[in-house]
Amino acid sequence: MLEKLKESVLQANLELVRLGLVLFTWGNASAIDRENGLVVIKPSGVAYINLKAEDMVVVDLEGHVMERGMQPSSDLPTHLELYQSFRQIGGVVHTHSQYATSFAQAGRGIPAYGTTHADYFFGEIPCSRAMTAEEIASSYERNTGRVIAELFQHSDAQAVPGCVVRNHGVFAWGLTVDQAGYHAAVLEYCAKMAFLTEQLSPGVRPADACLLEKHFRRKHGVHAYYGQKEKQ
Amino acid sequence: MLEKLKESVLQANLELVRLGLVLFTWGNASAIDRENGLVVIKPSGVAYINLKAEDMVVVDLEGHVMERGMQPSSDLPTHLELYQSFRQIGGVVHTHSQYATSFAQAGRGIPAYGTTHADYFFGEIPCSRAMTAEEIASSYERNTGRVIAELFQHSDAQAVPGCVVRNHGVFAWGLTVDQAGYHAAVLEYCAKMAFLTEQLSPGVRPADACLLEKHFRRKHGVHAYYGQKEKQ
Amino acid sequence: MLEKLKESVLQANLELVRLGLVLFTWGNASAIDRENGLVVIKPSGVAYINLKAEDMVVVDLEGHVMERGMQPSSDLPTHLELYQSFRQIGGVVHTHSQYATSFAQAGRGIPAYGTTHADYFFGEIPCSRAMTAEEIASSYERNTGRVIAELFQHSDAQAVPGCVVRNHGVFAWGLTVDQAGYHAAVLEYCAKMAFLTEQLSPGVRPADACLLEKHFRRKHGVHAYYGQKEKQ
Amino acid sequence: MLEKLKESVLQANLELVRLGLVLFTWGNASAIDRENGLVVIKPSGVAYINLKAEDMVVVDLEGHVMERGMQPSSDLPTHLELYQSFRQIGGVVHTHSQYATSFAQAGRGIPAYGTTHADYFFGEIPCSRAMTAEEIASSYERNTGRVIAELFQHSDAQAVPGCVVRNHGVFAWGLTVDQAGYHAAVLEYCAKMAFLTEQLSPGVRPADACLLEKHFRRKHGVHAYYGQKEKQ
Numbered sequence: 001m002l003e004k005l006k007e008s009v010l011q012a013n014l015e016l017v018r019l020g021l022v023l024f025t026w027g028n029a030s031a032i033d034r035e036n037g038l039v040v041i042k043p044s045g046v047a048y049i050n051l052k053a054e055d056m057v058v059v060d061l062e063g064h065v066m067e068r069g070m071q072p073s074s075d076l077p078t079h080l081e082l083y084q085s086f087r088q089i090g091g092v093v094h095t096h097s098q099y100a101t102s103f104a105q106a107g108r109g110i111p112a113y114g115t116t117h118a119d120y121f122f123g124e125i126p127c128s129r130a131m132t133a134e135e136i137a138s139s140y141e142r143n144t145g146r147v148i149a150e151l152f153q154h155s156d157a158q159a160v161p162g163c164v165v166r167n168h169g170v171f172a173w174g175l176t177v178d179q180a181g182y183h184a185a186v187l188e189y190c191a192k193m194a195f196l197t198e199q200l201s202p203g204v205r206p207a208d209a210c211l212l213e214k215h216f217r218r219k220h221g222v223h224a225y226y227g228q229k230e231k232q
Numbered sequence: 233m234l235e236k237l238k239e240s241v242l243q244a245n246l247e248l249v250r251l252g253l254v255l256f257t258w259g260n261a262s263a264i265d266r267e268n269g270l271v272v273i274k275p276s277g278v279a280y281i282n283l284k285a286e287d288m289v290v291v292d293l294e295g296h297v298m299e300r301g302m303q304p305s306s307d308l309p310t311h312l313e314l315y316q317s318f319r320q321i322g323g324v325v326h327t328h329s330q331y332a333t334s335f336a337q338a339g340r341g342i343p344a345y346g347t348t349h350a351d352y353f354f355g356e357i358p359c360s361r362a363m364t365a366e367e368i369a370s371s372y373e374r375n376t377g378r379v380i381a382e383l384f385q386h387s388d389a390q391a392v393p394g395c396v397v398r399n400h401g402v403f404a405w406g407l408t409v410d411q412a413g414y415h416a417a418v419l420e421y422c423a424k425m426a427f428l429t430e431q432l433s434p435g436v437r438p439a440d441a442c443l444l445e446k447h448f449r450r451k452h453g454v455h456a457y458y459g460q461k462e463k464q
Numbered sequence: 465m466l467e468k469l470k471e472s473v474l475q476a477n478l479e480l481v482r483l484g485l486v487l488f489t490w491g492n493a494s495a496i497d498r499e500n501g502l503v504v505i506k507p508s509g510v511a512y513i514n515l516k517a518e519d520m521v522v523v524d525l526e527g528h529v530m531e532r533g534m535q536p537s538s539d540l541p542t543h544l545e546l547y548q549s550f551r552q553i554g555g556v557v558h559t560h561s562q563y564a565t566s567f568a569q570a571g572r573g574i575p576a577y578g579t580t581h582a583d584y585f586f587g588e589i590p591c592s593r594a595m596t597a598e599e600i601a602s603s604y605e606r607n608t609g610r611v612i613a614e615l616f617q618h619s620d621a622q623a624v625p626g627c628v629v630r631n632h633g634v635f636a637w638g639l640t641v642d643q644a645g646y647h648a649a650v651l652e653y654c655a656k657m658a659f660l661t662e663q664l665s666p667g668v669r670p671a672d673a674c675l676l677e678k679h680f681r682r683k684h685g686v687h688a689y690y691g692q693k694e695k696q
Numbered sequence: 697m698l699e700k701l702k703e704s705v706l707q708a709n710l711e712l713v714r715l716g717l718v719l720f721t722w723g724n725a726s727a728i729d730r731e732n733g734l735v736v737i738k739p740s741g742v743a744y745i746n747l748k749a750e751d752m753v754v755v756d757l758e759g760h761v762m763e764r765g766m767q768p769s770s771d772l773p774t775h776l777e778l779y780q781s782f783r784q785i786g787g788v789v790h791t792h793s794q795y796a797t798s799f800a801q802a803g804r805g806i807p808a809y810g811t812t813h814a815d816y817f818f819g820e821i822p823c824s825r826a827m828t829a830e831e832i833a834s835s836y837e838r839n840t841g842r843v844i845a846e847l848f849q850h851s852d853a854q855a856v857p858g859c860v861v862r863n864h865g866v867f868a869w870g871l872t873v874d875q876a877g878y879h880a881a882v883l884e885y886c887a888k889m890a891f892l893t894e895q896l897s898p899g900v901r902p903a904d905a906c907l908l909e910k911h912f913r914r915k916h917g918v919h920a921y922y923g924q925k926e927k928q
Contacts, residue, residue: 023653045691074690096580102660105577106668113337114399116328133674167578167671189255196334204338207399210365226306227277345801346863348792428798436802439863442829458770459741509923538922560812566892569809570900597906631810631903
């Protein structure tokens, strides 16, 4: 079932490796079929070199596995929580990419220091709060999704399609799983530049709001003028 | 039309990827045919892997597209402004390469700490001033070219063939689009070393003027003695 | 003799190169056949490109070479000491990987700043004490193994399967030589992120103990739930 | 003439590219035939991809070109000075590798923080003094060799087979041109780790002298015990 979506999820997972965002079996990507309420996700702990489209695991929104086969990624409940909280997204990606994860380990969001950031993320990429001992002890992966959702209670998760989870790593999302992976790569690229910017100029401030907004609007919304007309 | 120049522009764009200066569809390169007043530039937002020479877009100096086909890069007006301000250049390249862009995000030029820098750039690689809200709101890309041109009002844009645009990224130029790309690569290489130099020795000063001039003159001008006689 | 183990040791050595953990002939990997009390290790100072399985050297636990052939790695006595001190390990790897070795040169262990670390190492990755002039002058490589073993006198070397040796480099181990190499790669990855984390936030503290324990237990011990059931 | 040496010099130059030590046409390698007093060096400013063994330039110790063909590297007089000052070396390499050149730009030698360094360099890798305006104005490249030679007036250039030239880059040497390139790579590797070590622990001190000496002697001199007996 969902052969085409499985292929997309496989390719998105492999792209994470090609982009240098994951090592070994780390990281995972998933996509949702909103119509049928089904999610396709990478199996847990399988080497990328051996991954095939048919190994992708189909689950429902409660996480029940729909076909005989492999165990889904242990981060599945986080993905499910995000699909339920962010109703317009179609794909989710998780990585431990090095610069972004270092921001997570420092307990810090990634400030918007320039237009590369603003082209895809409208404002700071936030860092989730520390989880409580109770949240860690029980339903840890589900609660990881919840602290992410908390960050976007009063803002639009599509305008900032990713975050860092404190002391953990990156979650990014998008309309498709491809786009989610793309956002994870931009997030890492901007994290590296934010790191360098701060080292070059301690105390540096985010870029002017009007510059950031200009760049975001060049690529998003009704007045966008980047790219070819027939493509986004 | 301009098939040969399109091929050069295509190759210069692909070289930016090979040199690690751009990710995804970011960055763009253009060349000018001064005789006919026509500019060839990368189309907007197309994946490099799919780019063909015939996809390159031909425009006049007002930016009018001369053939049916794709939309030009959204940064076209910046390129046009540079061709008009710097009359001897033949190619322009734009990247968000990571070390140089971090200097841009820190609002800083790249100091001339050594001979690698001086072999191609005669003095500091400058950073443009912050743009005003008005400059951002209207004709933003054209104004980006103007703040770059401002940097060279009283100096020679050929002696310092590139700059960083505040909170944005890199523009570099040269006699040809190949040379513009070459300069963009040197600029990133020197930006990384300037970063490391400052971390190693906070408060470090630029290299002695006579050493910097010696190296620039080894490669440029009537007394140059680098390279083979028949080649530059 | 031990053809299969020789092949595993060869592959583990080559994997160190592919993972970017060693330059030239640096680094070495070994495996032990506990039943026969024999160790297989890389020969000393041979270029990786020329290595063949039959070049791997078989020695007993006193270091006597069991077959005619090449000299074993000069670090052999350190490997032997580790096999004697840590009775459950099956493989040992040594590298001078850059971030981890820099912690060693700074005389510092690698703090547990996040879950990437905790997924494989339960607590700080320790740095051995400085060796005395006597320990260096005589049986230096054997004594290197001893200062490593000292670090785990009161703790479990399987819960922290690696360390840095002061002013020297990395030793990592595992149930197999493959796993030892895997741990060496994780150790370097975490060392880089620990470096970045500290630069981003001087004075940063290790992650909460309950988060670290949660992640270690997801992958290790009777309550592990990461990976496929039939595989570890 | 000297076909075999030309091939070695070609391969050493190409190896600099493969090791990531040079960009574009930067860097150069040479070898000397001591018996005939002839030096073989890379031609000036030729792209590596086009280099052939027959393009290598043969000169005598005064720098006279011995065959019709290309112009030698503009750094030739520095190489010649080193061959005359260091009578036992057989090859010289010059790079602008990024970490080592950053030490040069900071005006600093590379301290011996660990055994990776000590395996090849016995003590700090020194940085040459600033050159005077006169030294720069006339016979600049020859004088570059002289300030390098000054560093080793009272010490053994074979025990520390490389240095950084202030505000410029790296020169390294060895018994052969292959070994010179090898040393240039080790020098860059150690420069990166020295950088990281200092960032991790400001004020860190070099490693203990007895540890450094132990490692150098493992690989060099009559008591060396690293590698296979028939090979160095």
